[in-house]
Amino acid sequence: xxxxxxxxxxxxxxxxxxxxxxxxKQLADAQQALESVEEEVRxxxxxxxxxxxxxxxxxxxxxxxxxxxxxxxxxxxxxxxxQEMAQVQARxxxxxxxxxxxxGAASEGQEPGLVYATSEDFLVxxxxxxxxxxxxxxxxxxxxxxxxxxxxxxxxxxxWRAWEHFRLDGxxxxxxxxxxxADPHMAVLLNQKGPFHQCDLETHKDPEPLPCxxxxxxxxxxxxxIPFP
Numbered sequence: 067x068x069x070x071x072x073x074x075x076x077x078x079x080x081x082x083x084x085x086x087x088x089x090x091k092q093l094a095d096a097q098q099a100l101e102s103v104e105e106e107v108r109x110x111x112x113x114x115x116x117x118x119x120x121x122x123x124x125x126x127x128x129x130x131x132x133x134x135x136x137x138x139x140x141x142x143x144x145x146x147x148x149q150e151m152a153q154v155q156a157r158x159x160x161x162x163x164x165x166x167x168x169x170g171a172a173s174e175g176q177e178p179g180l181v182y183a184t185s186e187d188f189l190v191x192x193x194x195x196x197x198x199x200x201x202x203x204x205x206x207x208x209x210x211x212x213x214x215x216x217x218x219x220x221x222x223x224x225x226w227r228a229w230e231h232f233r234l235d236g237x238x239x240x241x242x243x244x245x246x247x248a249d250p251h252m253a254v255l256l257n258q259k260g261p262f263h264q265c266d267l268e269t270h271k272d273p274e275p276l277p278c279x280x281x282x283x284x285x286x287x288x289x290x291x292i293p294f295p
Contacts, residue, residue, distance in 0.1 A: 067207070072175040089154040093147040100195065102128045106133040142194045148192060151239070152181045152233045180230050188226035197252055201267060206256040209265035215273050217261040 110130040117127060182188040189212075201208050212218045228247040232239035254260050264271040 085154045086158060089151040093144070093151050094142045096147040097191075098141070100137070100144050103133065103137045103140045108139050109133075141198070145192070145196050148181065149233060153236065161203070178234065181228060181233065182230070184225040185219070185223040188229065192229070193222075193225060193248075194274050196229070196249070197248065199256060201256070207262045207265065208256060208267060209262040209270050210267065211265075211270040211281050212255075214270060215261045216274075218255055221255060225251050 073274065107183070109128070110126065110133045111128040114130050116126075152244065199206055209215060209218070215250075225247055229243055232243040233243070257263075261273060264273065
């Protein structure tokens with residue numbers, strides 16, 4: 067009897083799955099599902115471009131709409147899985163329950179690690195799959211070689227670092243990030259008069275800085291030379 071009990075206990079422990087493993091699997095499954103749906107969308111879009119009868123054209127258009135709705139749900143699932151993964155990592159990286167001092171203030175815990183290693187990882191895996199917009203001659207602009215635009219590099223980096231900060235707020239963090247960071251920055255980046263105004267989805271043109279004349283020598287006093295009252 068004791069041996070049987072020991073065996074059951076051993077199987078239970080060895081078969082347990084950590085929260086991190088669960089979150090990783092959930093995220094991987096969501097990303098795989100999104101990739102599958104992206105293939106459906108591409109196939110459906112190609113079908114609508116073929117020479118078809120009016121009836122078949124309508125059916126192809128309906129199939130594309132359904133595929134795009136599935137993609138929207140898949141993107142939301144990836145976003146949710148990513149956020150849950152971040153919360154699990156934050157919990158595991160914390161040193162445990164905080165101990166309050168006599169004044170009632172909680173001791174500071176260890177800062178949790180980043181979800182994404184670079185701003186490019188964040189852009190490709192998190193931002194672009196969620197921020198879906200129509201980009202054509204009448205609606206916005208984007209450059210595939212966004213990394214060749216200094217302004218885009220700076221804004222995407224800012225979006226990434228802000229996201230890493232606000233993801234730790236499980237209440238209003240994401241709302242604040244969307245309202246105060248994502249929407250304003252993306253509105254500038256996608257604007258037809260923005261940093262990609264000379265580019266399109268197929269062609270990149272090196273950006274030219276605004277013309278600027280330098281001031282005469284001594285026009286701007288150096289820091290330290292400014293007298294204080």
